[in-house]
Amino acid sequence: MHHLLTLEHLDRTAITGLLDRAEGFRRDGAPRDLLLGRTVLTLFFEHSTRTRTSFVLAAKRLGADNVNFDLSHSSTSKGESLLDTLHTLEAMGLDALVVRHNENGMPKYLADHATTNVAVVNAGDGTHAHPTQGLLDALTIRQRRPDLENLRITICGDIRHSRVARSDAQALHALGVNDIRLCAPAAMLPQTLSEFPGCATSEDFDAAIGGSDVVIMLRIQKERMAAAQFPNAADYHARYGLDARRLALAATDCQVLHPGPINRGIEIAAEVADGPQSRILDQVANGVAVRMAVLTDLLTPPA
Ligand code: NCD
Numbered sequence: 001m002h003h004l005l006t007l008e009h010l011d012r013t014a015i016t017g018l019l020d021r022a023e024g025f026r027r028d029g030a031p032r033d034l035l036l037g038r039t040v041l042t043l044f045f046e047h048s049t050r051t052r053t054s055f056v057l058a059a060k061r062l063g064a065d066n067v068n069f070d071l072s073h074s075s076t077s078k079g080e081s082l083l084d085t086l087h088t089l090e091a092m093g094l095d096a097l098v099v100r101h102n103e104n105g106m107p108k109y110l111a112d113h114a115t116t117n118v119a120v121v122n123a124g125d126g127t128h129a130h131p132t133q134g135l136l137d138a139l140t141i142r143q144r145r146p147d148l149e150n151l152r153i154t155i156c157g158d159i160r161h162s163r164v165a166r167s168d169a170q171a172l173h174a175l176g177v178n179d180i181r182l183c184a185p186a187a188m189l190p191q192t193l194s195e196f197p198g199c200a201t202s203e204d205f206d207a208a209i210g211g212s213d214v215v216i217m218l219r220i221q222k223e224r225m226a227a228a229q230f231p232n233a234a235d236y237h238a239r240y241g242l243d244a245r246r247l248a249l250a251a252t253d254c255q256v257l258h259p260g261p262i263n264r265g266i267e268i269a270a271e272v273a274d275g276p277q278s279r280i281l282d283q284v285a286n287g288v289a290v291r292m293a294v295l296t297d298l299l300t301p302p303a
Pocket residue numbers: 050051124130133163164218219259260261
């Protein structure tokens with residue numbers, strides 16, 4: 001692996017290897033000097049709390065230098081093109097460039113135009129992919145249920161605009177999950193299932209959640225949606241919100257995931273987000289370990 005742009009082409013062995021490495025970092029910690037002398041630059045064109053912070057922590061915990069590119073004070077705000085920015089940063093001696101952008105394919109564009117050996121990591125591009133989120137969600141689920149092939153998993157919310165849903169579906173399918181249900185109102189279901197291998201769709205959340213071992217809730221991505229498509233929050237909560245009544249329809253030990261940021265009272269009720277079945281903060285903790293595993297994989301030569 002030279003870049004991590006999507007999970008589309010990673011097979012079970014590759015994904016399992018990254019999850020095992022992340023699990024090892026969580027269990028045993030990591031050598032503080034593993035990436036000593038390497039430079040990881042985080043370049044975020046969209047807001048982020050968890051993803052950016054966990055990449056920064058991951059780099060620092062492995063001993064790498066981290067530079068957080070401050071877009072509001074950079075020359076991109078003076079109109080410097082993205083490629084000029086890339087080449088300028090490369091000239092400073094970068095090893096990894098972690099990039100989030102609102103346009104699909106921008107991390108790949110940068111990877112294709114890099115003139116050095118820099119490894120590009122996609123930290124979320126438009127509606128396309130969020131590979132490290134897909135990995136950390138798979139790790140979180142696997143920690144409680146290693147028998148992934150037996151699981152019924154429901155992903156509910158704004159699937160159409162969600163890069164998380166795409167990367168989750170690809171990771172889980174590659175790991176052998178056979179029953180993945182995508183649930184949303186018609187306007188938020190994907191127009192094609194080509195990026196959702198092995199998934200079925202439903203507009204009925206009560207039916208979809210029945211017997212689920214895992215439910216992954218998603219935020220409505222208003223920023224990627226025309227105003228006319230945005231539903232009334234109360235109606236949405238009534239039909240697609242996860243509250244205690246609905247969670248009771250799932251398997252008794254059903255795990256509840258959400259990539260954050262959560263909108264309490266819209267896609268998820270506070271009683272569930274803060275309840276005993278919620279894995280939301282475990283996802284955050286796993287996020288650091290997964291990003292450490294990805295940076296290590298990209299920046300250290302194979303043993
Ligand atoms: C997600 C993202 O930005 O794609 N958040 C995250 O990375 N934890 C999901 C979202 O913004 O709803």
